[in-house]
Amino acid sequence: MTLVNLGYVNSRDDVAAIDPSLAPMVYLTEPGREGIFIWTAGDFSAKALIDWQRGMIIPSSIIAATQGAYVRFAIENRYNIRWFGAVPNGPDCASAFSISIALLSEKGGEIYVPGGEWWVASLLSIGNGDAGAAQSTRNAVKIVGEGAGFASYSSAVPSIIKYVGTATTAYILDYLGRICNCELHGILIDCNSLCGGLRFTSISGCRVDGIKIINPASKTIALKIQGGNAPTGNYNIYNFFGRISINLKNPESIGLRMDGVIAASNDTWLSMFELVRIETVAGATKAVCAWLKFVDSISFHRCHFESSAEPTSFSLVLDALDNDQFPAGIGFYDCSIDKVTVYEDANHKIRKCVFANHGTNDEEALPDHPMLVGYTDNGLWFGPFGYALGAGGSVTQQTSKSTTVTLDKPTGVITMHPAAIPAGAVVSFILKNACITSADTLTPNITGGGSYGAYHVGVSDVQNGVAVISVRNMTGGSLAEAISIGFTLTKGAAA
Numbered sequence: 001m002t003l004v005n006l007g008y009v010n011s012r013d014d015v016a017a018i019d020p021s022l023a024p025m026v027y028l029t030e031p032g033r034e035g036i037f038i039w040t041a042g043d044f045s046a047k048a049l050i051d052w053q054r055g056m057i058i059p060s061s062i063i064a065a066t067q068g069a070y071v072r073f074a075i076e077n078r079y080n081i082r083w084f085g086a087v088p089n090g091p092d093c094a095s096a097f098s099i100s101i102a103l104l105s106e107k108g109g110e111i112y113v114p115g116g117e118w119w120v121a122s123l124l125s126i127g128n129g130d131a132g133a134a135q136s137t138r139n140a141v142k143i144v145g146e147g148a149g150f151a152s153y154s155s156a157v158p159s160i161i162k163y164v165g166t167a168t169t170a171y172i173l174d175y176l177g178r179i180c181n182c183e184l185h186g187i188l189i190d191c192n193s194l195c196g197g198l199r200f201t202s203i204s205g206c207r208v209d210g211i212k213i214i215n216p217a218s219k220t221i222a223l224k225i226q227g228g229n230a231p232t233g234n235y236n237i238y239n240f241f242g243r244i245s246i247n248l249k250n251p252e253s254i255g256l257r258m259d260g261v262i263a264a265s266n267d268t269w270l271s272m273f274e275l276v277r278i279e280t281v282a283g284a285t286k287a288v289c290a291w292l293k294f295v296d297s298i299s300f301h302r303c304h305f306e307s308s309a310e311p312t313s314f315s316l317v318l319d320a321l322d323n324d325q326f327p328a329g330i331g332f333y334d335c336s337i338d339k340v341t342v343y344e345d346a347n348h349k350i351r352k353c354v355f356a357n358h359g360t361n362d363e364e365a366l367p368d369h370p371m372l373v374g375y376t377d378n379g380l381w382f383g384p385f386g387y388a389l390g391a392g393g394s395v396t397q398q399t400s401k402s403t404t405v406t407l408d409k410p411t412g413v414i415t416m417h418p419a420a421i422p423a424g425a426v427v428s429f430i431l432k433n434a435c436i437t438s439a440d441t442l443t444p445n446i447t448g449g450g451s452y453g454a455y456h457v458g459v460s461d462v463q464n465g466v467a468v469i470s471v472r473n474m475t476g477g478s479l480a481e482a483i484s485i486g487f488t489l490t491k492g493a494a495a
Helices: 012-016 045-050 094-103
Strands: 025-028 035-041 068-072 078-080 109-113 116-120 124-126 141-145 159-163 171-180 183-190 196-204 207-214 221-226 240-248 254-259 268-280 288-292 295-301 304-306 314-319 331-333 340-343 353-358 372-376 393-396 411-415 426-432 441-448 455-463 466-473 484-490
Touching: 012 025, 045 094, 078 094, 094 109, 094 124, 159 171, 171 183, 183 196, 196 207, 221 240, 221 268, 240 254, 254 268, 254 295, 268 288, 288 304, 304 314, 441 455, 441 466, 466 484
Parallel strands: 078 109, 109 141, 116 159, 124 171, 141 183, 159 183, 171 196, 183 207, 196 221, 207 240, 221 254, 240 268, 254 288, 268 295, 268 304, 288 314, 295 331, 314 340, 331 353, 353 372, 393 411
Antiparallel strands: 025 035, 035 068, 411 484, 426 466, 441 484, 455 466
16 A cells, blocks of 8 residues: 555555544545545445445445445535546446446436547446336436537547447437436437437436437437336426437438327427437438427427438428327427428328428428428418318208308308399398407308309408308309308407
């Protein structure tokens, strides 16, 4: 054992050999593990087994760990992976991550990843839930790096976690929920064309910011967000993902995939994405930038899904197969999306999604589907204009063509009684409709049931709850036809 200037110790073995009564506080100078250790009475046998790298707990070689140990003086639940043996550019640092995570309290804490390249040969789990009845007993795990290297950087930045193990379809970081309040900041994830990147299952209140994911393997996913199994409640909610860059170079790789378990009503919803760029490069055949399934009420702000470099790849897929009526309620604001692909069949349809200020400067295609509506960055509206399926109704007039009809819908079809209208004559009837106010405009038109061009239809009066519709026979002969009148209500205001 070597002591330098009393209390300065060169190695963990030397610390373990000290009589704590002679040196209750020492400073460890071992490279990467530097820090103050204080002899602390208590039973540290369980933690010592977890911390076999002796990053936080150094048991004595002369006193049982049940009696005490040297404990690193540090902010509670904030650990540096170097304390647990992580060395940049090899060897395998997976144990350093695993130990530091395992030592955190159930309420979580922070794992610091310094700038440099940190190799892992095995995959890392955050939390211990099973996406079902068993929730994670540890939450609020924060992994923080020096940055993901979005632009120029020094040799110490970014903080890179690089997978160097055997090929797998699993993920470098796997968040096992139900788990909440986790954070991931300032990290570059290098899948090394061997595995997927990040998976989040049944998460809530989580924040992922300043992350770059490169080289996900073929048929793997860079960022997967998945709802859990029964019971209901294992969904993904209240999460934020921002400043994320994903690069796809391998065939059939996926940048972002969001889904859930529809049988358990556990979807991915009420979450936000901001400043996210996902792109495919030439050769990434059939790769997909973003693929959404059992998802609703998600917003994307200033996101870019770029697939033009590889003609067989996809920018955005909205997939309703196996989850009818979803995706739904997705908002894309100031986004640039090369092309939107919708997967549906006769029994599985998406619901309405909105594109506001949809980018066109890079020759992006306009979404072409009745449930995709919005306007472009140059003010061009796209998508159906008017009421959605289910908003309207129909009614058939009884007794005569002047009989009052009632239909409390903003749009619909009135089938008139087949009584005759003499040549050149006008017949009027009242439409009772609770949707109508005196400030509104009611637009009728003939939709069928009569001779083409034989009638003129108009509205002669609009009051709260009622309108008068008039039909003129424009021909030279009497007509007895059950004509159909379609109408649309446009809401107005007097001030």
